[in-house]
Amino acid sequence: MTEPTASGQLSEFGYRQELRRGVGLADLVFYGLIFMVPIAPFAIFGAVFQASNGMPVLAYAVGLVALLFTAASYAQMVKAFPLSGSVYNYAGRGIGAPVGFITGWAILLDYILVPGLLYLIAALTMNAAIPEVPFWAWLIIFVGINTLINLRGIKMTANFTKVMIVAELIVLGLFLGVGITALVQGKGRGFSFEAVFQSSAFTWGILGAAVSVAVLSFLGFDGIAMLVEESRGGSTDVARAMRWALGLAGLLFIAQVWVAALLVQDPAGLIANGDPDGAAFYDAAGVAGGAWLAKTTLIATGIAWGIADTLVAQVAISRLLYAMGRDRQLPTFLARVSPKRAVPSNAIIFVAILSLALVFYMHSREDGITLMSSMINMGAMVAFVMLHLSVIVHFVIKKRSGNLWNHLVIPLIGAGVLIFVIINAKVLAQVVGFIWLGIGLLILAGLYAVGNKPTLEGLATDREAAAPESASA
Numbered sequence: 001m002t003e004p005t006a007s008g009q010l011s012e013f014g015y016r017q018e019l020r021r022g023v024g025l026a027d028l029v030f031y032g033l034i035f036m037v038p039i040a041p042f043a044i045f046g047a048v049f050q051a052s053n054g055m056p057v058l059a060y061a062v063g064l065v066a067l068l069f070t071a072a073s074y075a076q077m078v079k080a081f082p083l084s085g086s087v088y089n090y091a092g093r094g095i096g097a098p099v100g101f102i103t104g105w106a107i108l109l110d111y112i113l114v115p116g117l118l119y120l121i122a123a124l125t126m127n128a129a130i131p132e133v134p135f136w137a138w139l140i141i142f143v144g145i146n147t148l149i150n151l152r153g154i155k156m157t158a159n160f161t162k163v164m165i166v167a168e169l170i171v172l173g174l175f176l177g178v179g180i181t182a183l184v185q186g187k188g189r190g191f192s193f194e195a196v197f198q199s200s201a202f203t204w205g206i207l208g209a210a211v212s213v214a215v216l217s218f219l220g221f222d223g224i225a226m227l228v229e230e231s232r233g234g235s236t237d238v239a240r241a242m243r244w245a246l247g248l249a250g251l252l253f254i255a256q257v258w259v260a261a262l263l264v265q266d267p268a269g270l271i272a273n274g275d276p277d278g279a280a281f282y283d284a285a286g287v288a289g290g291a292w293l294a295k296t297t298l299i300a301t302g303i304a305w306g307i308a309d310t311l312v313a314q315v316a317i318s319r320l321l322y323a324m325g326r327d328r329q330l331p332t333f334l335a336r337v338s339p340k341r342a343v344p345s346n347a348i349i350f351v352a353i354l355s356l357a358l359v360f361y362m363h364s365r366e367d368g369i370t371l372m373s374s375m376i377n378m379g380a381m382v383a384f385v386m387l388h389l390s391v392i393v394h395f396v397i398k399k400r401s402g403n404l405w406n407h408l409v410i411p412l413i414g415a416g417v418l419i420f421v422i423i424n425a426k427v428l429a430q431v432v433g434f435i436w437l438g439i440g441l442l443i444l445a446g447l448y449a450v451g452n453k454p455t456l457e458g459l460a461t462d463r464e465a466a467a468p469e470s471a472s473a
Contacts (some may be wrong), residue, residue: 019230020154022340025237028224029160032245033222034161035312038168038252042282042301043121044216045260046275052210053201054194054267056257059210061196065249066421067218068213069244069414071383073391075239076406080394082235086225087387088323092454094390094398101454103386105440109379109433110219110342111317115310115351116358117372119143122306123276123359128356129299139359147352148367150314153341154230157315164308171300172256175285179259188263196260205278208424212377215421217253219380220309220336242326260284314355318347322392340428371432376461378425379435381418388415 023031045056052059075295077090087107123138149160183191200252228238263284264270270280286294322344325334329408338345362368388411395407422430447453 018231018337018342019344021230021232022153022155023158023227023230024232025241027162027188028227028231028237028241029244029248030161030165030282031158031227031312031315032221032224032241033249034165034168034308035223035316036218036245036249037220037304037309038165038249039172039297039300039304040217040218040249040309041214041253041257041260042297043125043278043305044213044271045257045284046278046280048210048214048257049261049264049267049280050271050274051206053198053206054261054271055210056200056214056261057254058202058207058357059197059214059438060217060253060257062207062417063211063214063218064246064254066414066417067215067221067246067384068243068250069410069417070387071221071242072406072410073388073414074225074242076224076391076395078228078233078238079096082228082238083323085391086222086320087383088320090394091386091390094394095386097454099386099390100435101329101447102440103201103383103390103414104320104329105443106379106386106437107383108317108320108324109221109436111320111378112351112354113358113372113379114219115313115317115355116362117369117376118305118310118313119355120359120362120369120372122302122304122310124363125298125302125304127276129295129302135363136360138302138306139356142310143352143356145307146311147312147348149311150318150348151338151341151343151345154227154315157311161308161312164304164311168304168308171296172252175288175297176255176259178289178293179263179285180399183259183262188265188284188287189267191262195258205424208255208421209426210382212421212425212429214253215417216377218246218249219376220312220316221249222380222384223312226316226319229319259288263287294347304414310355311400314348314351317351318344321347321350327455371428378422378429379436381422382433382437383424385418385422388412388418 041056041060048056048059074086077087077094081089081093083089088100088104090100091103098277119139119142122142123135127135128139145438150157154222162357182188182211212385224238224242224245231237261267264280265283265287282294282298285297321330321334322337324330324473325332325347334347335344337343358372362372363386365371391411395401395403401407422433
């Protein structure tokens with residue numbers, strides 16, 4: 001017997017192949033890397049340095065390990081359910097449709113706000129670098145470019161991300177080369193392991209709080225799962241790409257924050273006063289190479305966050321909206337696919353409009369960036385916990401799997417680490433996250449009250465397929 005094709009696997013769940021399968025393994029890895037942004041720590045380095053008490057390398061290393069467990073659970077569920085929608089589908093089919101709705105609602109907080117946060121930081125960064133161009137103009141430029149590229153089709157998006165990832169890696173290589181050379185020449189504080197671990201500065205609470213901030217850099221690896229219906233290799237390529245992208249990004253993050261931490265001139269001051277203007281990394285780059293390197297890393301951050309990262313973020317959220325609209329758990333107009341380009345065009349345009357509205361509102365608030373960051377991290381971590389629980393319920397409880405390492409031990413460790421991070425996150429993040437979940441529960445209760453309880457289109461097909469097996473048993 002031969003393995004069913006990726007399109008054949010999709011039909012088993014009651015869906016038609018509407019999106020074009022034009023994405024290969026390398027495309028998926030590039031997509032995941034560009035979503036996470038290889039230079040993501042540039043923008044939040046100061047915040048992670050402060051939260052970790054001067055141990056940013058430890059924060060990123062623990063974050064990487066925690067999310068490798070999450071990637072392992074993703075690999076199990078994407079093979080079981082090779083469908084767009086990611087954790088929304090995994091929890092819905094692994095546990096139950098109502099749980100899938102709440103999990104989708106949780107990750108929706110992440111995916112809806114991520115493009116807005118990235119656009120906000122990018123527009124502010126580019127306005128600081130080139131003040132002659134106003135904030136609002138940068139914002140419209142970024143949103144317009146990304147929307148046009150995404151409407152052209154997934155292949156064009158994939159090709160564009162390859163160009164952007166190369167450019168980012170060049171800038172990162174430049175910083176690391178100049179930074180290490182500067183340390184060898186005696187600039188900064190010299191080589192040490194202080195950025196990795198300091199017994200006098202360490203507490204478990206500090207580690208949890210720091211990881212809850214650092215994990216923002218990793219968010220996006222999970223977006224690879226959203227492209228399973230557009231992957232030529234289906235779930236197999238998606239699972240591989242998630243591990244590769246997460247591992248590569250983690251190593252790059254650790255390298256750059258280690259070098260930057262050693263170039264911080266006043267670590268005690270940064271810990272005590274924080275980094276209100278987000279300039280800590282660029283100041284470190286200035287110590288290493290002067291004003292030209294500080295300006296180069298600043299502009300690279302603006303372009304990377306404003307075009308490359310937001311481009312793939314728009315892809316991810318549009319696929320989630322498409323999946324939930326297809327199952328009638330969100331308005332069905334979001335499920336419309338362009339016949340010519342084979343992309344969810346309505347969802348893409350909706351994300352663009354929503355991002356503009358969010359950014360203009362958050363820009364008017366003094367705590368806009370802090371508020372959005374807190375909401376994004378909490379939504380993602382809650383959804384990841386539900387992902388791990390879905391693996392346990394689907395494989396161990398329902399399927400009676402004997403593979404306890406992959407289907408019980410790894411999910412328990414992954415969920416445990418994430419719960420530890422959630423508990424130690426900032427109070428604002430906890431409050432916002434649970435308010436959002438509360439709203440989702442109210443909506444779910446309303447759906448039941450009007451007789452429109454959540455269902456997944458393919459569940460009926462699943463039950464019909466299982467009936468003969470049950471009968472024969």
